[in-house]
Amino acid sequence: MPLAKINQVSGTAVYVPGDDIDTDRIIPARFMKCVTFDGLGEYLFHDVRFDEQGRKKDHSLNDDKFVDSSIMLSGKNFGCGSSREHAPQSLYRAGFRAIIAGNFAEIFFGNSINLGIPCVGMDAEDRASLAQWVEANAETQVTVDVDLLQVRAGNLTLPCEMRAGARDSLLNGAWDPLDELLSVSSEVDQVAKQLNYV
């Protein structure tokens, strides 16, 4: 089945404040004791959402207003730390289809694009305006436009950025590279033969 072309993502948004949100925060390691990714959505940001008795803490992801959101807004260096794909998998399984942040840690970014989750960078001032707008308009749609590289929310039209290759792969429905990698096996064998190690 061909992959979907992802030109834009629309949905309601939630603001998760903070810089350097690491993948341990997104999905604590103890929830990775699993052999499939099923069910990871439940544990998204678990330890900042729940206390040790399992009671809900004050967190935007626990707020009924934002419960159906599919776009996450956060700070700088989002997704730093561990390479665990469990992090974008848990975001995806919790319903998130796009992330807006200051910038992204590299492995997280690649893992997310591989799953067809656009990750767009936005400068601090625009993030602050958008955060304010999202808080006041929790029920209203936000659009992350991958094609035009802008985020639209009410009267706001804010520029955002994404590496050209990643953007193209979303727009062209080529964000999962496996088929392309599989298509040139003789060239792969040739490179393997030229290397002097097995």
Next chain:
Amino acid sequence: MTPKNLFQKVWEAHSVKALSNGQTQLFVGRHLIHEVTSPQAFGMLREKGLPVRYPERTFATVDHIVPTNESSEPYSDPLADAMIKELRKNCEDFGVTFFDVSTGKQGIVHVVGPEQGLTQPGMTIACGDSHTSTHGAFGAIAFGIGTSQVRDLLATQTMALGKLKVRRIEVNGDLAPGVYAKDVILHIIRKLGVNGGTGYAYEYAGDVFDRFTMEERMTVCNMSIEGGARAGYVNPDETTFEYIKGRPYAPKGDDWEKAVENWRSFASDEGCDYDDIISIRAQEIPPTVTWGINPGQAIGVDESIPSPDKVAEDEKAGTVEALEYMKLTPGIPLEGTPIDVAFVGSCTNGRISDLEEVAKHLNGQKVKDGVHAIVVPGSQIVSQMAVEKGLDKVFINAGFEWRAAGCSMCLAMNPDKLIGDQLCASSSNRNFKGRQGSPTGRTMLMSPVMVAAAAITGQITDARKVFQN
């Protein structure tokens, strides 16, 4: 010929083609896997009916979930037990070599690879673990990947990757006494920031790295990712070749000389280009300790806890958040902060030289009452070497628990966890909120000898004051 750096040479040797998204299809010569990030990838292969394309290039071990205080299966944790069995089955079904617990060669994947001689100069190496950068110590380009890319490697031995820029970080001069490789990398991250390396591979160089042993180089390369750099490497030299020689997967006989000649050719050429060059004076590096919730929030052991009014505007919120989580008072000296747990181990500092260095200082000292101190060798082979040298007894006599090999309390996917808001002096690599298994647990990263000093005094202390020998 245009001079090239090591990254460029390795990249060119392994490039298959340019992909439609502008990335490169890169051949990955060695693929290492473990139980946490591989089962879903094997699942995807089964779903698509694909074989492992080059099973002889993938090697597996089990590290994250193995308990370090029980050896017989089934493990008490049924989830952990299911994971080791799944890996075992996947390796059998797809013909992958597995350094299982019963082989005596099991351990943390980034300890096992070099130990077996699998890690060699000029290679591309990937693993579903961000600390794969460790293998760069040998002059390889090594990086962490996600599970979809583990699938890509199993299916094709290639993956899509954008070319990285290269930043050379030179450290020249003499390190002060009591300053270790761990301090060098913590200092680099402190200076360049936790995302300063985004988009880069780091080339570590200078006379400090020339003198470093392979295990010291591994400690530094290991934490490249903590500075945002996906890969970090040191150019191969005689120290590198000496370390590899005679290991199980090292080239043998006539092949050895040929391999060394080839490895040498990958080293960065004199006069090659870099995207950036940074110089650090070795003398300026103090024994370094993290006080906050990311590895860049670090200070010298003789400094005071930062105050939010004294940091740059864009660091204020992060400083406040970190102080609150760590329950620390700004402005007071770091030294004297009481600790509850001391952890020596991990892919950063769980090698034989780390254990030897700590043991050398521990002799005759006792862990402070109330401190829970554990030492976890990085592999079964490290453990065996340590036992042969009598190091286990030194640790046990000092009051440490001597454990079996694994990732242990670095990320607590096993029974080794902090409880409540315990504060751990740790030789590992991450101090994120909740990293060591308790959602309110606190971590301070430092060198293994500094961990030992904290264990003995019950508080963060400059090890040089504790160990006068």
